[in-house]
Structure formats: structure tokens, C-alpha cells
Amino acid sequence: MQIRLRNLKRNYASLHAVDDVSLDIPSNTVYGIIGRSGAGKSTLVRLVSMLEKPDQGEVYYDDKRVDNLSKEELIQERRKIGMIFQNFNLFSSRNAEDNIAYPMEICHMDKAYIKKRTAELLALVGLEGRGSAPISTLSGGQKQRVAIARALAVKPEILFCDEATSALDPQTTRAILSLIKEIQKKMNLTVVMITHQMEVVRDACDRVAVLDAGHIVEEGPVSDIFASPKSDVTKDFLSSLTNVHESIVRWSNDGGHYTLRFRGGATDEPIISTVSAKTGAVFNIRAAGVQTVNGEELGVMITDIGPDGKTAAEAVRLLQDMGVLVEEAE
Amino acid sequence: MDAVMSFFQSTMFTLVVQATWQTLVMVFLSTIFSMILGLPIGILLHVTSSEEQGGIIPHPVFYNVLSRIVNILRSFPFIILMIVLMPLSRLIIGTSIGTMATVIPLSIAAAPFVARIIESALKEVDPGVVQAARAMGSTNWQIILKVLIPEALPSLVSGVTLTIINLIGYSAMAGAIGGGGLGDLAIRYGYQRFSPSYMVSAVIVIIVMVEVIQFIGDRISAHLIAKR
Numbered sequence: 118m119q120i121r122l123r124n125l126k127r128n129y130a131s132l133h134a135v136d137d138v139s140l141d142i143p144s145n146t147v148y149g150i151i152g153r154s155g156a157g158k159s160t161l162v163r164l165v166s167m168l169e170k171p172d173q174g175e176v177y178y179d180d181k182r183v184d185n186l187s188k189e190e191l192i193q194e195r196r197k198i199g200m201i202f203q204n205f206n207l208f209s210s211r212n213a214e215d216n217i218a219y220p221m222e223i224c225h226m227d228k229a230y231i232k233k234r235t236a237e238l239l240a241l242v243g244l245e246g247r248g249s250a251p252i253s254t255l256s257g258g259q260k261q262r263v264a265i266a267r268a269l270a271v272k273p274e275i276l277f278c279d280e281a282t283s284a285l286d287p288q289t290t291r292a293i294l295s296l297i298k299e300i301q302k303k304m305n306l307t308v309v310m311i312t313h314q315m316e317v318v319r320d321a322c323d324r325v326a327v328l329d330a331g332h333i334v335e336e337g338p339v340s341d342i343f344a345s346p347k348s349d350v351t352k353d354f355l356s357s358l359t360n361v362h363e364s365i366v367r368w369s370n371d372g373g374h375y376t377l378r379f380r381g382g383a384t385d386e387p388i389i390s391t392v393s394a395k396t397g398a399v400f401n402i403r404a405a406g407v408q409t410v411n412g413e414e415l416g417v418m419i420t421d422i423g424p425d426g427k428t429a430a431e432a433v434r435l436l437q438d439m440g441v442l443v444e445e446a447e
Numbered sequence: 448m449d450a451v452m453s454f455f456q457s458t459m460f461t462l463v464v465q466a467t468w469q470t471l472v473m474v475f476l477s478t479i480f481s482m483i484l485g486l487p488i489g490i491l492l493h494v495t496s497s498e499e500q501g502g503i504i505p506h507p508v509f510y511n512v513l514s515r516i517v518n519i520l521r522s523f524p525f526i527i528l529m530i531v532l533m534p535l536s537r538l539i540i541g542t543s544i545g546t547m548a549t550v551i552p553l554s555i556a557a558a559p560f561v562a563r564i565i566e567s568a569l570k571e572v573d574p575g576v577v578q579a580a581r582a583m584g585s586t587n588w589q590i591i592l593k594v595l596i597p598e599a600l601p602s603l604v605s606g607v608t609l610t611i612i613n614l615i616g617y618s619a620m621a622g623a624i625g626g627g628g629l630g631d632l633a634i635r636y637g638y639q640r641f642s643p644s645y646m647v648s649a650v651i652v653i654i655v656m657v658e659v660i661q662f663i664g665d666r667i668s669a670h671l672i673a674k675r
Contacts, residue, residue, distance in 0.1 A: 194584075196584035202575060204575050207579075208580075208594065210597035223589050251674060
């Protein structure tokens, strides 16, 4: 199911939590919405998932407008979406299978069907035989698996993930993300992932929108955003990623006036040697690495270019001609 | 042996057993009625409270009026409330004295207390869980019955235990105005007839009652938590 947002606005007192957001979330994709804390992510997800009504603007699921529904319609419409949360939000008064059964119970589904479907869902998320486990006995990853199963119980077409991996360690995060991707393909879901972690966008999303101060500052396929980030916020997110990620090797802590980003085929060509031969520029590489973004290889190199400014400028021009994105530090 | 036999056949023993039975009946019935009155009020208080407090249908005016009424009722000294409510007992039961007649003021006196206990137990429920239930398309009734009450159950059980123990105390006071029970026994025999043995036995029975109820309540609450 496709989701369209048109000029969404939501204010709290004098704060514009979400300010004029328009987005098209295509059907059958994993769509990331990334932003720092306070950027308006939580408000946006509450608006898109019909938990809150916008002050202005419209939300469409396919062609159905859902932001102005009556109470009863809202309840019916919410039963068609799935949602998972940072803190899992499972019912502690119910064991794993009864948590998964809840959304079906409230729709008054047949008991035998609920039982059968619960077993199916437990298997889908890799928790066969753990149905009777009390929630407190499960690990964080297992809790999120139960939450995913619960969200998928009513066969929704949309799954919202609100910081779904933020409370998990990196290894569990990867496992949960690959589970979500796998389920997305299997059920042709539209997954909307709200996060502040660039790793999540890199590992799971097809497209991403970057949210800052209530605005969308950048939007596009993840590999494009990674290869040529435009806004400062996005660059910040990317640099935090390159610093923490072990695929980038830094052998010098100072210097590095230029950041070069290569993508796809460019990573295979001897670009630096070619440029060096043509312009006489010398490269002093400070850090470099390759990471895989959404199945595409992306190279990053932090370097100084010499011997003088003129040669460097020429080299930069040539690099850009060859499809390398060059950022200059101030 | 003879001493033991004569104790069991003594007037005091018969009177204490009778009074204990009356107290149990009073406490049992007034617990039930105060729950019937207090539970809906407590739920109403919680659901109409502000969103930050976890209310699912926030209604500030309704909440404030109801909250004020509950506070006024709670601040009434019980002995005065009993006297005020005597005509009501006469209206419903036909008499304003006796064990059954005291059940009415007891229930009404405990109801606002129960309402507050229920409200605070429900307030402890994780708001995230309520949000999840709402996002899945639960109706307000489903949130109350399938989420709030089950999630708060251990605290609710503790609250009921506290209510019962409070009612044991209240019921002793009710004895003072002709309600029967252990309080009545202690005052009429122990105080007015200067028989400390009556006073002591009444107090011992009350202590045992409180201990047993607290023990059972704690066990049920702990059992519910252990299952989670």
C-alpha cells in the first residue's frame, strides 16, 4: 500500500514539531525516515499511523484519506496496519502467544483460527515452541520478534517501525533488520522505519527521507543519499557512520581536507592513479574504506591533495567528471 | 483440660465468635459493595485524566468535578458519615442499626478510597503498552478490559487487600453506633463494663484477621507477578 503525505503540520504550543511535510512512500518498499532526536520523527510517525491528527494537511493510504476519519472508522483502519516500537510495548499480563493473539481477539476472530495463525507467526519470526513463555523471560531481540509477530497478525499492508532497533545491541539489530526485510518481501509490505541510526537506513532501507526541525531536507534512494548527501544533517549522519564503522581504516588522525565518495563501478577503476597521472596531483590518503549500502558498494576516501591549490582544483574537477563526489572541508 | 473446656463454653467465647462472624460479614459485604461503587469511579477517574497522566479519553472538567467529589467524601470522618447516612440505611434496609445496616455507610465510606486506589494502580500501566493497543485498533472498552485491568492486576490486588484491612478498622468503629461486631464487643464489654479480657480478645482477633488478609493478598499479588 502506498502512503502519501500532503503538507502535514502539527504544532505543540509554539513548537512546530512537523512543519509542512509532503512525502510519497511507495508501495512494497522499506522506507526510512531518519532524524536527530527532536527533529519531529515521533510526531510524524504518530500522524502517519493515525495515532494523532494533523493540524493541517492530509494523509492518504492508496487513495483513501485517513487523517479525518471518525472514531469508528479510525478503529477499523488501525486494524489494518502493524506497528512496532522501541520499547516493544508487549503486554506483560500475557505470554508470547497471547500477545500475538491480541489484535485478532479485538477483531473477534474465530478462536481456532487465532490458534493456528499464532503458531504460524511464531514460526515466521523464529520463535517456534516459545508461545507460552512469559514476556519477562524473553531477551530484547525475542521481545521484538514477538512484537513483529503481533504487528503482522492481522495481515497488514503497512508496518511502522518506530525506533524498533534502538534498544537493541548491534548484532541483534542486524538480525531484526534482516527479519523485517525478509518479511517485507514475503508479504509485499510497505515498511516505514523511523530511526536515528544511519546503520539502520544503510542495512535495511530502499529509500530514505531526512528530517530536520520538522522539515524533510533530503529524500531519495538510499544509495544516492549515501553517495551524494546534500544537506549538512545528512553529512553529519554519514560522518558519524564512517567514524564508527570498522570498514573505514584511518591511519592518520589529522589532515584530510577532501572527502571523496565513489559509488558502484567507480570503486573498481584506478581513478586516483589516472587523476594523478593526468594532472600531476599528489594524494596523501588519510583514511579509506568501502561499505555496502543496500547491496551497492560505496567507497569513501579522506585525503589531502597537493602539491599546490591550482593542481588540486584541477584534480577535483577531473574527479567530479569521473563521477566521484568531492567534499571540501572548511 | 477442664480449663480449656470451660473456656470454650464460656459466655466470652460465644460472644467473641458471634462478634467475629458479624465483623466478617460486615467486612465481606462492604468490600464487595465498595468495589462495585469504587471500581467504575476509579476507572472513570483514570480514563478522563489528562493525556500525560495516561488518560485515554481526557476530559478535564469531568475529571476535576469527580475528583473533587471523591476528595470531599474521603475527608469526611467516618463516624460522622455513618450518622449522616443513617436515614439511607433506614430507607434501603428498613433499619439504621444492626450489622446489615452498617454495611451501607461502610461501603459508601470506602468507595472513594477504592476509587483512588484503582486510579493509582491504573496510572502505573506503561503508557507505551496502551499506545500499542490503541495503534492496533482497540476500542476504549477493549483498552480498559483487556489492557489496563489485566496489566494493573497485581497492584489492584494489593489495593483490594488494603481496602479490606481498612474496612476491618472502619467496621470496629461502626460497632460504636450499634453495628455489632468486634468493635461493638470491645466497647460495650471491654470499655463500658470494665472487662479488659473482652477488649484483649477482640483486639487479638482483629490482629489475626488483618495478618491473614495481608498474607493472602501478598501471596496472590506475588503469584501474579511471578507468572509474568
